[in-house]
Amino acid sequence: MKILVTAKRVVDANVNVRVLSDNSGVDINNVKMAVNPFDEIAIEEAVRIREAGNAEEVVVASIGPTQCKEQIRTALALGADRGIFVETDADIQPLAVAKLLKALVDKENPDLIILGKQAIDGDNIQTGQMLAALAGLPQATFASEILLADGEATVTREIDGGMETITVKTPAVITADLRLNEPRYASLPNIMKAKKKSIDTYTPEELGVDVTPRLTTLKVEPPSDRQAGVIVADVEELVDKLKNEAKVI
Amino acid sequence: MALDKETLNQLLDSVSKFVDNRLKPLESQVAQEDRIPDEVVEEMKAMGLFGLTIPERYGGLGLSMADEIQVVQVLGHTSPAFRSVFGTNVGIGSQSIIIDGTEEQKNHYLPRMATGEIIGSFCLTEPDAGSDAASLKMSAVKDGDDYLLNGTKRFITNAPQANLFTVFARTNPEEKGSRGISAFLVDADTAGISVGPAYRKMGQQGAHVADVMFDDVRVPAANIVGAKENVGFKTAMKVLDRGRLHISALSVGIAERLIADSLKYAMQRKQFGQPIAEFQLIQAMLADSQTEMYAASCMVADAAKRRDAGENVAALAASCKLFATEMVGRVADRAVQIHGGAGYIEDYGIERFYRDVRLFRIYEGTSQIQQMVIARDMIRNASNIN
Numbered sequence: 001m002k003i004l005v006t007a008k009r010v011v012d013a014n015v016n017v018r019v020l021s022d023n024s025g026v027d028i029n030n031v032k033m034a035v036n037p038f039d040e041i042a043i044e045e046a047v048r049i050r051e052a053g054n055a056e057e058v059v060v061a062s063i064g065p066t067q068c069k070e071q072i073r074t075a076l077a078l079g080a081d082r083g084i085f086v087e088t089d090a091d092i093q094p095l096a097v098a099k100l101l102k103a104l105v106d107k108e109n110p111d112l113i114i115l116g117k118q119a120i121d122g123d124n125i126q127t128g129q130m131l132a133a134l135a136g137l138p139q140a141t142f143a144s145e146i147l148l149a150d151g152e153a154t155v156t157r158e159i160d161g162g163m164e165t166i167t168v169k170t171p172a173v174i175t176a177d178l179r180l181n182e183p184r185y186a187s188l189p190n191i192m193k194a195k196k197k198s199i200d201t202y203t204p205e206e207l208g209v210d211v212t213p214r215l216t217t218l219k220v221e222p223p224s225d226r227q228a229g230v231i232v233a234d235v236e237e238l239v240d241k242l243k244n245e246a247k248v249i
Numbered sequence: 250m251a252l253d254k255e256t257l258n259q260l261l262d263s264v265s266k267f268v269d270n271r272l273k274p275l276e277s278q279v280a281q282e283d284r285i286p287d288e289v290v291e292e293m294k295a296m297g298l299f300g301l302t303i304p305e306r307y308g309g310l311g312l313s314m315a316d317e318i319q320v321v322q323v324l325g326h327t328s329p330a331f332r333s334v335f336g337t338n339v340g341i342g343s344q345s346i347i348i349d350g351t352e353e354q355k356n357h358y359l360p361r362m363a364t365g366e367i368i369g370s371f372c373l374t375e376p377d378a379g380s381d382a383a384s385l386k387m388s389a390v391k392d393g394d395d396y397l398l399n400g401t402k403r404f405i406t407n408a409p410q411a412n413l414f415t416v417f418a419r420t421n422p423e424e425k426g427s428r429g430i431s432a433f434l435v436d437a438d439t440a441g442i443s444v445g446p447a448y449r450k451m452g453q454q455g456a457h458v459a460d461v462m463f464d465d466v467r468v469p470a471a472n473i474v475g476a477k478e479n480v481g482f483k484t485a486m487k488v489l490d491r492g493r494l495h496i497s498a499l500s501v502g503i504a505e506r507l508i509a510d511s512l513k514y515a516m517q518r519k520q521f522g523q524p525i526a527e528f529q530l531i532q533a534m535l536a537d538s539q540t541e542m543y544a545a546s547c548m549v550a551d552a553a554k555r556r557d558a559g560e561n562v563a564a565l566a567a568s569c570k571l572f573a574t575e576m577v578g579r580v581a582d583r584a585v586q587i588h589g590g591a592g593y594i595e596d597y598g599i600e601r602f603y604r605d606v607r608l609f610r611i612y613e614g615t616s617q618i619q620q621m622v623i624a625r626d627m628i629r630n631a632s633n634i635n
Binding site for chain 2 (some may be wrong): 070192
């Protein structure tokens with residue numbers, strides 16, 4: 001079995017980003033970048049499936065500027081076997097990512113595709129779903145557990161109000177939620193070995209995909225500052241304030 | 250071999266994540282229990298931390314000195330007791346073999362030291378001999394193809410955990426000075442070896458130090474490092490050069506941690522209606538710590554680079570250790586001062602670092618020994634010119 005996973009390059013989760021003064025986006029100059037944490041969970045799951053003897057190869061893909069190779073290397077150090085890098089400096093939106101991944105699925109014919117449920121930069125939560133639709137594959141999103149058997153994946157999904165367990169035929173697209181696993185730390189010998197693993201590079205043109213943006217960002221603004229709280233005397237006052245001031249109950 | 254920048258950054262990133270997410274939350278527990286949890290030691294093995302400096306062909310990472318100090322600096326962001334677990338394998342416990350060992354000795358020990366299967370320990374100090382090699386009493390008397398080792402080694406780091414001791418003993422009793430000393434590789438389970446109870450120390454709980462007693466311990470002559478008698482003290486000095494740069498880098502890392510903690514506290518803690526970081530007297534302490542840390546960091550980087558280029562860095566390593574360890578002592582003292590009452594309270598961890606870093610000015614050569622090494626080097630150079 002072959003598993004395709006993704007490693008999106010995003011701002012490190014510990015960095016406090018600042019909005020650019022012209023409100024066109026956030027400032028990512030000299031900011032620490034990392035693999036999208038949900039992708040890291042997807043990579044970890046794929047590696048665990050292979051380590052359990054249920055897959056032979058884990059292929060990791062990343063799309064974007066040349067620095068994305070760093071994230072591919074990280075994924076290779078975490079245990080992926082081979083990398084695919086789609087190089088483009090264009091502003092890549094979820095539909096374009098899904099189309100590029102569809103092209104890679106056609107090339108690689110993976111038996112399973114695991115992606116992060118969302119990337120922590122755009123928080124769009126669209127790529128996995130779009131990919132499944134474009135590739136005509138079943139989808140199981142927000143997975144907190146994946147069990148594989150006989151050409152099927154039984155996936156526990158984290159949904160509003162509880163858990164849902166579904167079965168999908170493989171090949172399928174699965175998106176990883178936070179509780180699927182806890183990713184390992186890349187071991188230092190594996191980081192060294194990752195240098196020797198191969199990375200194939202393509203451009204969107206070579207894959208026959210038009211990545212022209214369909215959406216225009218009008219304005220990016222920081223969230224408003226949190227207001228200071230007040231200490232209430234008792235529960236009655238709290239209920240009163242929630243009802244009449246905050247008007248939330 | 251020096252790593253390319255991208256690989257080094259990944260290495261540092263992975264170690265940094267491990268330090269922040271795994272080790273930092275355990276600092277207080279380790280100090281209280283005087284014990285590093287077994288699963289953490291296993292994770293350190295899986296991370297490859299035991300093999301940082303062991304050459305790649307023996308299963309390690311073979312980091313250059315310049316790369317090693319960067320990794321060690323990141324490890325300095327948490328309690329030094331954690332580093333001590335694999336510190337001897339990276340430094341004094343393995344370097345004798347790496348620097349002067351025979352090919353057989355390297356093949357026999359290094360691959361298992363790189364994985365952490367073998368913990369190495371360095372036995373130089375004795376009850377009556379430390380830096381003064383002339384007083385070394387431990388004897389090694391030839392008996393057929395073997396030597397019989399007798400004597401006591403004191404304050405031996407990682408002795409309770411060690412599987413392999415590098416033991417410095419006098420093979421030539423006629424020679425009173427540093428000549429006449431040989432370095433032996435001795436398996437810890439050899440008959441006649443006993444390890445004393447771990448000492449109760451001022452700091453660095455979780456890292457264990459004990460005496461090791463040798464009573465007619467039979468060691469094959471083939472186990473002399475490099476299979477060469479009477480050159481053990483030279484080996485020890487070469488090992489300590491690298492160790493001194495390692496300790497210097499660790500001091501820089503801990504200083505970074507203490508400065509970060511102090512800055513955070515100073516920006517939050519309010520007195521007279523404003524954060525204490527706004528007060529110039531607090532700012533002076535922060536700035537002094539930052540400046541001294543930066544100076545030490547530059548010194549260590551320079552010495553490491555020069556060692557990698559093949560220069561003899563004995564005096565430079567001594568300068569680095571002298572300055573960096575004294576620096577972290579001052580930084581720790583200021584960190585307590587900036588934290589005020591909180592700095593004296595266990596919960597904040599600052600007093601723990603204050604006690605932990607005190608050791609750096611003492612072991613692997615006290616500050617005063619470093620001063621001697623530096624001054625003697627100066628005098629020697631000046632005499633050569635005239």
